[in-house]
Amino acid sequence: xxxxxxxxxLAKYAWSAICRVSPPKRGAEERVGDFQEIYSDYxxxxxxxxxxxxxxxxxxxxxxxxxxxxxxxxxLALTAQGQFLEAAALSRSTSNMPEICSRVCPQEKLCEGSxxxxxxxxxxxxxxxxxxxxxxxxxxxxxxxxxxxxxxxxVAVIGSxxxxxxxxxxxxxxxxxxxxxxxxxxxxxxxxxGIPAFKLEKQIVERRIELLVRHGVEFRLGVKVGWxxxxxxxxxxxxxxxxxxxAQKPKPLDxxxxxxxxxxxxxxxxxxxNVASPLxxxxxxxxxxxxxxxxxxxxxxMDCLRTSxxxxxSEVTCLYRRDFANMPGxxxxxxxxxxxxxxxxxxxxxxxxxxNGDGFVVEVRCVRMELGAPDASGRRKPRAVPGSEFAVAxxxxxxxxxxxxxxxxxxxxxxxxxLDQWDGMRVxxxxxxxxxxxxxxxxxxxxPSLVVHAVRDGRIAAAGIHHHLSVAT
Numbered sequence: 001x002x003x004x005x006x007x008x009x010l011a012k013y014a015w016s017a018i019c020r021v022s023p024p025k026r027g028a029e030e031r032v033g034d035f036q037e038i039y040s041d042y043x044x045x046x047x048x049x050x051x052x053x054x055x056x057x058x059x060x061x062x063x064x065x066x067x068x069x070x071x072x073x074x075x076l077a078l079t080a081q082g083q084f085l086e087a088a089a090l091s092r093s094t095s096n097m098p099e100i101c102s103r104v105c106p107q108e109k110l111c112e113g114s115x116x117x118x119x120x121x122x123x124x125x126x127x128x129x130x131x132x133x134x135x136x137x138x139x140x141x142x143x144x145x146x147x148x149x150x151x152x153x154x155v156a157v158i159g160s161x162x163x164x165x166x167x168x169x170x171x172x173x174x175x176x177x178x179x180x181x182x183x184x185x186x187x188x189x190x191x192x193x194g195i196p197a198f199k200l201e202k203q204i205v206e207r208r209i210e211l212l213v214r215h216g217v218e219f220r221l222g223v224k225v226g227w228x229x230x231x232x233x234x235x236x237x238x239x240x241x242x243x244x245x246x247a248q249k250p251k252p253l254d255x256x257x258x259x260x261x262x263x264x265x266x267x268x269x270x271x272x273x274n275v276a277s278p279l280x281x282x283x284x285x286x287x288x289x290x291x292x293x294x295x296x297x298x299x300x301x302m303d304c305l306r307t308s309x310x311x312x313x314s315e316v317t318c319l320y321r322r323d324f325a326n327m328p329g330x331x332x333x334x335x336x337x338x339x340x341x342x343x344x345x346x347x348x349x350x351x352x353x354x355x356n357g358d359g360f361v362v363e364v365r366c367v368r369m370e371l372g373a374p375d376a377s378g379r380r381k382p383r384a385v386p387g388s389e390f391a392v393a394x395x396x397x398x399x400x401x402x403x404x405x406x407x408x409x410x411x412x413x414x415x416x417x418x419l420d421q422w423d424g425m426r427v428x429x430x431x432x433x434x435x436x437x438x439x440x441x442x443x444x445x446x447x448p449s450l451v452v453h454a455v456r457d458g459r460i461a462a463a464g465i466h467h468h469l470s471v472a473t
Contacts (some may be wrong), residue, residue: 013055014052014053014055015053015054015055015117015120015121015124016121018049018050018052018053019121019122020050020053020121020122020123020124020125021042021046021049021050021125022125022128023039023040023041023042023125023128023131024039024040024041024042025038025039025040026038026039026040028339028340028341031198031340032309032310032340032341033310034198034310035196035197035198035273035274035310036197036198036201037103037197037198037199037200037201038198038336039103039128039131041128041131041132041135042128042129042132044082044084047079047084047128047129047132047133048079048080048081048082049080050124050125050128050129051076051077051079051080051124051129052080053117053124053125054072054073054076054077054080054124055116055117056073056077057073057116060072060073061114061115061116062111062112062114062115062124062126063111064114065110065111065113065114066110066111066452067110067450067452067453067455067456068094068095068101068452068455068456068459069094070091070094070095070098070111070130071090071091071093071094072111072126074090075087075088075090075091075129075130075133076124076126076129078090079129079132079133084132084133084136084137084140084142085136085137085140085142087133088133088134088136088137088142089137089142091130091133091134092134092137095452095455096165096166096169096170096455096458096459097162097165097166097208097451097455098130098134099131099134099135099138099204099208100162100191100200100204100205100208100451101130101451101452101455102127102128102130102131102134103127103131103199103200103204104195104199104200104451105127105450105451105452106299106330106331106332106450107126107127108330108331108332109330110452111126111127112124112125112126112127138207143211145211145214145215146173147215147216148172148173148174148175149175150175150177151174151175151176153175153176153177153239153240153469154176154177154178154179154237154238154239155171155176155177155178155179155238155239155240155241155242155465156179156181156234156237156238156240156241156242157171157178157179157180157181157241157242157244158180158181158225158234158241158242158243158244158245159180159181159182159189159243159244159245159246159442159444160180160182160187160188160189160209160219161188161189161190161191161244161246161442161443161454162189162190162191162442162451162452162454162455162458163242163244163441163442163443163454163455163457163458163461164180164189164242164244164442164458165180165188165189165191165208165209165212165458166454166455166456166457166458166459166462167242167244167441167458167459167461167462167465168180168212168217168458169212169215169217169458169462170458170459170462170463171462171465171466172212172215172216172217173215174462174466176465176466177216177218178216178217178218179217179218179219179220179238180212180217180218180219180220181220181223181225181229182219182220182221182222182223183222183223183224183225184221184222185221185222186221186275187209187219187221188202188205188206188209189244189246190246190248191205191451192205192275193267193270193271193274193275194267194270194271194300194303195274195303196270196273196274196303196306196307197274198306198310199303199333202275225245226408226409226412226414227409227412230411230412230413231412231413231414231416231438232412232413233413234413235413235435235437235438239437239469240437240438240439240465240468240469241437241438241439242431242439242440242441242458242461242462242465243425243433243438243439243440243441243444244440244441244442244444244454244457244458245405245406245444246403246406246442246443246444247403247404247405247406247424247443247444247447247448248267248403248406249403249404249405249406249407250265250266250267250399250401250402250403250404251399251401251402251403251404252401253295253353253399253401255350255351255352255353256352256353257352257353257354257355257361258353260353260355260359260360260361261355261358261359261360261361262355262360262361262394262395262396262397263353263361263397263399264285264396264397264398264399265398265399266294266296266300266301266303266304266398266399266400267300267403268282268283268285269285269304269307269398270300270303270304270307272284272285273285273307273310273311274307285396287308287311287312287313287395287396288311288312288313289312289313289314290313290314290395290396291313291314291315291317291393291394291395291396292304292308292313292315292316292317292394292395292396292397292398293317293318293319293364293392293394293396293397293398294308294316294317294318294319294397294398294400295318295319295350295364295397295398295399295400295401296318296320296399296400296401296402297318297320297321297322297327297328297329298327298328298329298400298402298448299328299329299330299333300400300402301318301320301329301398301400302329302330302333302334302336302337303333303400304398304400305318305337305342306333306336306337306340306342308396308398309337309340309341309342313396315343316341316342316343317342317343317344317345317392317394318337318342318343318344318345319345319348319349319350319364319366319392320344320345320346320347320348321347321348321349321369321382322346322347322369322371322379322380322382323346323347323371324344324346326371326379326380327346345366345392347368347369347370347371347382348366348367348368348369348390348392349366349367349368349369349382349384350364350365350366351365351366351367351389352364352365353365353394353397354391360395361394361395361396361397362393362394362395363391363392363393363394364391364392364394364397365389365390365391366389366390366391366392367384367385367388367389367390368384368385368388368389368390369382369383369384369385370382370383370385371383402448403443403448404422404423405419405422405423405424405425405443405444407423416434416435417433417434417435417438417440418433418434422447424444424445424446424447425440425444425445426445427439427440427441427445430460430461430463430464430467430468431445431457431460431461431464432461432464432468436468437465437468437469439461439464439465440461441454441457441458441460441461442454442457442458445457
């Protein structure tokens, strides 16, 4: 039952009377047999109790740690009182897709990781509460469709990932005519193509896109900007442009044997396994009954591990050159992967991929690593341990080393953009590039990052576009 008290002093200590309860999760043996989400929602009594654990800090660390500055204590308080629709509306005031962020954000590194309760006990289950209140709102008609009067201005949004969708959402609320251009025939960007359905079911993204269409956003699918339409043409035909093209060019596997049959980049593998649609044209990648080795330690690597298990691989092993403490992937996803049968080999650096006479992978040859002094980013730099070579048997090697920005053809207009040292777009505080009226955000600016960072960029860009066009009027 929810913790209830007329005394604010007693309510402040609800955390000591109520233990943190994780949302219901399907057992590993069941969930590896399908691609459905593994978590479900709290019931109403449980969500109220969990929300009541918040002590309403005067300076809430959770808000400060959230890239969107979500008003977390306020909607937790409303949830504890059973005001679910009001809580959801408050969460939507700072986030364009809270039902998505609550599923894919690494809360343990952001809001929950900065909860003051961690000094004494478990943090408040912020992500699970956020998911509940927004699903409740969808189920109980809590989304008002307010159509803003048209202001006569048109904006092109390039890319339908989280940054593009957030920007489109903000702009259409201000009365702009918004057209979203997407290379694929299915909108959603990496929310659909890259994030497996067991973390984010596709219907959740489809529902959000349907809301945008109802608000008046137009989607042009199967249009490859830079090839089918140039940036010059977009600038001519629209009052402003927001570039949310992502960073989807795989970082190269720069070792001997990288061209062997069975060495596959992570993203095509994830797309082929997670998007069951004839509209997505990617070659089949069969891992059933095979030994799969995943290279990398980020969230994409976790997705590859868990997808391989669901696709029938006989063994799934992750090789990562640093230790567990320095692994960038979500700890929650790591634990889920372990439960489902994945193995991890830390401080292991691939040096060569060996093949057989027919050109197929047979093993990954590695060397043990140790952590030395911190590098420029503050992380301890790994170095090889002499004489520690070993091999891991493999039939398929999935390369999850991250992504770089894609390149555009000469004459497309994209060559006029100023880039940084890693070929990401340079933008100002309003997300505007060096080209007036052209804005950028998400992975194409900051490098591969979190969904919530892309949403933040999209919101800032929308405000920047509105200011830019208002001044220009």
